[in-house]
Amino acid sequence: SDPNFNITIIGIGGWALEGRVNDLAGLSPIEVSSSISSVDWEFLGVASVIHGSSLLQTTTNFMSILNRGDIVVVDGLSCTVSRSGPFTASSVPLDEPYLGPTLSGVNIFKASTSCQTGKHIVTYTPYVQGAYEINIKLGDETISGFPKVIDVIPDKTDTDSTTAHGPGLNEGIAGRKASFTIQAKDSYGNNRMSSQATDFYVVSIYPEYGNASPNYGEVSVGSDGAYSVNFVPEETGYHTVAVVQAIPEIQTLTSQYQNMGGRSGFFSLALDGVSTDRIPWNA
Numbered sequence: 001s002d003p004n005f006n007i008t009i010i011g012i013g014g015w016a017l018e019g020r021v022n023d024l025a026g027l028s029p030i031e032v033s034s035s036i037s038s039v040d041w042e043f044l045g046v047a048s049v050i051h052g053s054s055l056l057q058t059t060t061n062f063m064s065i066l067n068r069g070d071i072v073v074v075d076g077l078s079c080t081v082s083r084s085g086p087f088t089a090s091s092v093p094l095d096e097p098y099l100g101p102t103l104s105g106v107n108i109f110k111a112s113t114s115c116q117t118g119k120h121i122v123t124y125t126p127y128v129q130g131a132y133e134i135n136i137k138l139g140d141e142t143i144s145g146f147p148k149v150i151d152v153i154p155d156k157t158d159t160d161s162t163t164a165h166g167p168g169l170n171e172g173i174a175g176r177k178a179s180f181t182i183q184a185k186d187s188y189g190n191n192r193m194s195s196q197a198t199d200f201y202v203v204s205i206y207p208e209y210g211n212a213s214p215n216y217g218e219v220s221v222g223s224d225g226a227y228s229v230n231f232v233p234e235e236t237g238y239h240t241v242a243v244v245q246a247i248p249e250i251q252t253l254t255s256q257y258q259n260m261g262g263r264s265g266f267f268s269l270a271l272d273g274v275s276t277d278r279i280p281w282n283a
Contacts, residue, residue: 004075004107004138004139005036005136005138006137006138006139007034007134007135007136008031008133008136009031009032009034009124009126009133010030010031010032010132010133011029011030011031011130012029012130012131012133012149013131014129014130014131015030015128015129015190016029016126016130016131016152017030017130018130020128021127021128022161022188022189022190023163030126030130030132032124032125032126033124034122034123034124035122035123035124036121036122036123037120038119039119039120040111040112040120041110041112041119042109042110043107043108043109044072044108044109044110045107045108046058046059046060046106046107046108047059047074047092047106048104048105048106049074049098049100049102049103049106050098050102051101051102052099053098054082054094054095054097054098055085055086055091055092055094056072056091056092056098056108057090057091058089058092058108059090059105061089061090062092062108063087063088063089065110066092066110067081068081068082068083068087069081069083070110071110071112072092072094072108072109072110072111073108073109073110074098074100074103074106074108075100075101075103075106076100076138076139077098077099077100078111079094079095079096079098080094080095080096081093081095082095083095122136126152127188128188129152129153129154129190130151130152131149131150131151131152132151132152133147133148133149134148134149134150135147135148153193153196154185154188154190154196154225155187155188156186157184157185157186157192157199157225157245158186159245160187161185161187162182162184162185162245163182163185164180164181164182164183164243165180165181165183166179166180166229167180168180168229168241169241172233172239174233174235175232175234176233177230177231177232178231178232178233179228179229179230179231180229181222181226181227181228182201182227183225183227184225184227185225191226193224193225194223194224194225196225199225199227200245200246201229201243201244201245201246202216202219202243202244202246203217203219203229203231203242203243203244204217204241204242204244205217205231205239205240205241206239206240206241206242207233207235207237207239208237208238208239208240209237214242215231215232215233215234216231217229217230217231218230229243251269263282264281264282265280265281266278266280266281
């Protein structure tokens with residue numbers, strides 16, 4: 001029920017241009033569908049109108065939803081319902097001759113008095129990161145201010161979509177460095193960007209036999225959501241590699257003193273019966 005707006009949203013940069021979805025390359029740019037809803041225009045129905053005529057021929061009765069003096073929109077043109085002339089169940093009089101093309105079955109809208117041109121909300125949901133061009137046309141004419149370019153960035157890191165790859169996940173040599181890469185992704189498979197917040201990962205390597213204590217990988221930040229992991233396996237046999245996204249916790253301590261001198265001492269942090277060593281402090 002919009003006045004024939006033609007809305008296109010198409011990728012012009014990054015993954016959106018490549019047509020890439022997750023790790024799969026596409027053959028053409030991503031196109032995003034959209035929906036439009038009227039805010040200031042109310043869809044009334046369809047009608048026929050002849051160029052130069054001052055009368056709309058309607059297929060349904062507008063008398064209960066339209067009054068004389070109201071503004072109607074016909075093919076993008078604003079017209080006022082005449083205060084005289086035949087207003088019937090199948091016709092609506094206009095105060096001036098219609099100057100648009102002769103049309104049959106055209107959508108008719110009632111416009112609010114505050115916004116005769118009509119206000120519409122366009123809704124769309126992009127799933128692939130990159131640059132998109134948004135263009136809106138009414139008929140063959142691009143409306144003012146368009147096209148526009150927007151950047152779509154990845155959402156927050158999703159552990160179910162995040163992947164890992166590299167030789168260190170397949171084989172290794174005892175006493176020698178092994179490595180692999182963690183690729184942080186959002187829930188739609190987009191790689192996180194270097195400009196976004198850094199994630200924190202804990203990598204534990206458990207040997208199948210022998211020492212039950214795990215080794216821990218050294219994680220370093222790469223680019224575009226990639227994290228390099230290095231570790232040294234110490235025993236032969238199969239190992240289990242566990243990658244956990246850690247959530248940093250900020251502790252706030254509040255202390256009170258009877259005087260300003262001697263503000264020093266020790267404190268410990270405890271959780272579920274496990275406590276840290278005494279941590280010295282001096283204000």
